[in-house]
Amino acid sequence: MRRILAMVCFLVVFQVWGGDWLQFRGPQGAGVSDETQIPTTLDAKKNIAWKKALPGRGLSSAIIVGDRVFVTCTSGPNQERLHVICLNAADGSSLWERQFWATGRTTCHEKISVAAPTPVSDGKRIIALFSSNDLFCLDLDGNLLWLRGLMRDYPNASNGLGLASSPVVVDGVVVTQIETDGEAFVAGIDATTGLNRWKIDRPKKANWTSPSILRGAQGAMLVTLQSSTGISAIDPKTGVEVWKYSDGASTVPSSAVRGDTLYVPSSGITALQTSTDGQPFKQLWKASQLRPATASPVVVDERIYTLNDAGVLTCGDTTEGKRLWQLRLKGPFSATPLAAGQHLYLVNEKGLAQVVDLSKPEGQVVSELDLGEPIIGTPSIGGGGLYFRSDGHLWKIIKS
Amino acid sequence: MFNRPIYFHAPCFLLAAWMGCGELSLKSEVDFAEPLRVINSVSREGQGNAEAFVAMQTLVFADAKSIPIILAAMASSNEVALNWLRAAVETIAQRHVASGKPFPFVELGKFVLETSNPPRARRLAFELISKVDPLTSDRLLTGMVNDPSPELRREAVQKLIQQANLSLSESNKVGATLLFQQLLSLARDVDQVDGIAKSLRNLGQVVDLPFTLGFLTQWKVAGPFDSIGGKGFAAVYPPEAQVDLAADYDGKTGKVRWQRLLNTEEDGSVSMNKPYTPLKGVAAYAYSEFYSENARVVDLRLGSKNAFKVWLNGQFLFGQEEYHRNKAIDQYRMTGQLKSGRNIILVKVCQNEQTEDWATEWDFQLRVCDALGTPIRSVAAASGGDR
Structure with a gap:
């Protein structure tokens, strides 16, 4: 019953139809797809449906809404030109492109990009955030609905290394987490008008994590904000904090959600479950052996998967946080892995995609595909396709 | 009227456009004066977005011949409004190209060649030409090596x-x-x-790369002052209240005085580690005199990995409390008003207590430019007195 209720809430919140991938790490930010037609062996000749040249750099993930794919990138000597691109998912052809001038600072680490945050959609609109804190809302046909220059509004909210937090949309509110040493805030921006519904101050410390969406004890969706101080679960309608976890957390990999549990990169991984016994949440376990590096954890069924700095994939059980097995992969990784069925899809920084069969006792690499370009961004899965993006290209991988 | 959601207003404009002719034809600039004014009124925190969206519905259904008028309106745009108008132009152009109608190349070309037009608007016009006729746009570039865009x-x-x-x-x-x-x-x-x-x-x-880029090289510095726990960023030490080049100040470890510091770094960096050796939990001030032949608005462009504050003639311009994230030339652009004659530039630069090898830099680089990035040199510097 609880699961059914969760699914109903989920569908109401996201207004999704099958195959959409509307935000960073897809539905609920979990990094798990229910697609069944994603190939488990990747062959350049058989499985690449199309490869589209992009007009600029980026490490944001593509998002998929219906038969359209949306991706952001930046161009120019200082990445001051911001692009929002819409492609036909069937053949990769361009449907429309909008370009904007950055209104905020664009300085960032050479490895990353101003197009780091993944855009988000509520199925009707595309909301694209850039590291310059420029935020654009367009309809699916590219008509501009509203825009914000958040660094003009809040001039100290910048990080010389760049920002990467991807916004989420819940209940008509775009939750934008922008936390830097100079200024830190989370704004709940009305998805219809572009005006602030609320804005809360946050710890002034650089933070690259993205918000997650979790069903609260009362059934309403909460947005969990991760930072060096821990987790703050807020009501997306008001920005009011509902509960907090104060034992600290990472500022790079983001939490993963599965069902009513949040898996937080904190002291390794800490599992926090929505509680129904009157307490706001229940801490299930802490597991230092599951510590992730840059990539965020992924939870598939009763297993959690993390990647460390050495490119080792660690599998733990979600009941106790016990480490079950480890598998050395070809790293290093910045991109978060995604799961579809019993397979995990990973791509390293050199652009080598790897597929791990999770049904094997200790996991097994069953396929590799060298895409030939550095890849930092997390892939996407939607509409029967697996998408990888580099600074130069977007690939769609399908079953042959 | 505009307190309602954006979508509430949209249908009437969309319907009007659809029922009317598909494309509103421009008769004169007056037709678009009000929507352009509305869009150029967008301001902080999303104010004016709803009105701008409604105004857009007039613009985006216009004929491509109206594009130069929208581009010209960019002269009155703030940076946020520029993006609204850019979106309007792109939307018109996309529809126009898809329809196969001839593009108003001559008008766009004239707009590009008129250098008094807004730089970004000219660039956008140029890009529209490039998409359809790259050969012509390439040829136009030949005369643009000294362009204000x-x-x-x-x-x-x-x-x-x-x-x-x-x-x-x-x-x-x-x-x-x-x-x-x-x-x-x-x-x-x-x-x-x-x-x-x-x-x-x-x-x-x-x-001489520092000279070519126009970095300020002549400084007087005073410090170190206490910044344990980062307090130096907010603290108002005496040089910040009033610069007295002959004064003694109570510094972090004793009396401090202004001393000369000549920057010779290739990247224009003024390193506080030179006069003070590498220190932690400190703040220092750097003072420079800049002579201008006339009053003018300028960019002060600064790069630093350290927390800093900048004042021009006693007016605070900008500060950022961030340590050891990144440094880049022109990382922070501040607009300031130079007066004729002597101008005082004061920079406070703070060092935190991080102990990593990569956290030893305690410096900044600063140059004075016009909006294009053309270095403006102090009159004394230009006559050789500064070097």
């Missing part, structure tokens, strides 16, 4: 850099040297200036 100028300079490299590949070192020397004075983007300087040095030429 940074983006057009960059592309024109880049073409000449390619020509200079071609001369090099043909073993014409003299020709390449002359062309690179010419380009050094024409380029404004730092990456281009840097690349040209490297090419000239490879050809045996001497290039």
Whole structure:
């Protein structure tokens, strides 16, 4: 019953139809797809449906809404030109492109990009955030609905290394987490008008994590904000904090959600479950052996998967946080892995995609595909396709 | 009227456009004056977005001939409004190209060639031409090496850099040297200036890069003051209240005085580690006099990995409390008003208590430029007095 209720809430919140991938790490930010037609062996000749040249750099993930794919990138000597691109998912052809001038600072680490945050959609609109804190809302046909220059509004909210937090949309509110040493805030921006519904101050410390969406004890969706101080679960309608976890957390990999549990990169991984016994949440376990590096954890069924700095994939059980097995992969990784069925899809920084069969006792690499370009961004899965993006290209991988 | 959601207003405009003619035809500039005014009124925190969206419904259904008028309105736009108008132009252009109708090239070309038009608007017009007729746009670039639009100028300079490299590949070192020397004075983007300087040095030429980029090199510094726990960023130490170059101050470890610091770093960095040795939990002030022949608005462009604050003639311009994230030339652009004669630039730069090897830098780089990035040198510097 609880699961059914969760699914109903989920569908109401996201207004999704099958195959959409509307935000960073897809539905609920979990990094798990229910697609069944994603190939488990990747062959350049058989499985690449199309490869589209992009007009600029980026490490944001593509998002998929219906038969359209949306991706952001930046161009120019200082990445001051911001692009929002819409492609036909069937053949990769361009449907429309909008370009904007950055209104905020664009300085960032050479490895990353101003197009780091993944855009988000509520199925009707595309909301694209850039590291310059420029935020654009367009309809699916590219008509501009509203825009914000958040660094003009809040001039100290910048990080010389760049920002990467991807916004989420819940209940008509775009939750934008922008936390830097100079200024830190989370704004709940009305998805219809572009005006602030609320804005809360946050710890002034650089933070690259993205918000997650979790069903609260009362059934309403909460947005969990991760930072060096821990987790703050807020009501997306008001920005009011509902509960907090104060034992600290990472500022790079983001939490993963599965069902009513949040898996937080904190002291390794800490599992926090929505509680129904009157307490706001229940801490299930802490597991230092599951510590992730840059990539965020992924939870598939009763297993959690993390990647460390050495490119080792660690599998733990979600009941106790016990480490079950480890598998050395070809790293290093910045991109978060995604799961579809019993397979995990990973791509390293050199652009080598790897597929791990999770049904094997200790996991097994069953396929590799060298895409030939550095890849930092997390892939996407939607509409029967697996998408990888580099600074130069977007690939769609399908079953042959 | 505009308190309601954006979508509430949209249908009437969409319907009007659909029922009317599909494209509203421009009769005069007056037709668009009000929607353009509305869009140019967008301001902080999303104020004016709803009104701008409604105004857009008038603009985006216009005929492509109206594009130059929308572009011209960019002269009155703030940076946020510029993006609204850019979206309007792109939407019109996309629909127009898809319909197969001829583009108003002559009008757009005239707009591009009129250098008093807004730089970004000219660049957008140029890009519209490029999409349909890249050969013509490429030819237009030939006359743009001294253009007031940074983006057009960059592309024109880049073409000449390619020509200079071609001369090099043909073993014409003299020709390449002359062309690179010419380009050094024409380029404004730092990456281009840097690349040209490297090419000239490879050809045996001497290039004073800090001077070329216009970094301020003559400073007087006072410090260190206490910044344990980061308190120096907010603390108002005496130099910040009033600069007295003859004064003694109570510093972190004793009396401190102003002392001369000549910056000689290739990247223009003014390193506080030179006079004070590497310290932690400290703040220091840097003072420079800048002489201008006339009153004018300028950019003060600063790069630093340290927390800083900048004042021009006692007026606070900007500060950022961030340590050891990144440093880049022109990382922070501040607009200031120079007065005729002597101007005082004061920088506070703070060092935190991080102990990693990569956290030892305690410096900044600063130059005065026009909006295009053309270095403006102190009159004294230009006459040789500063170097």
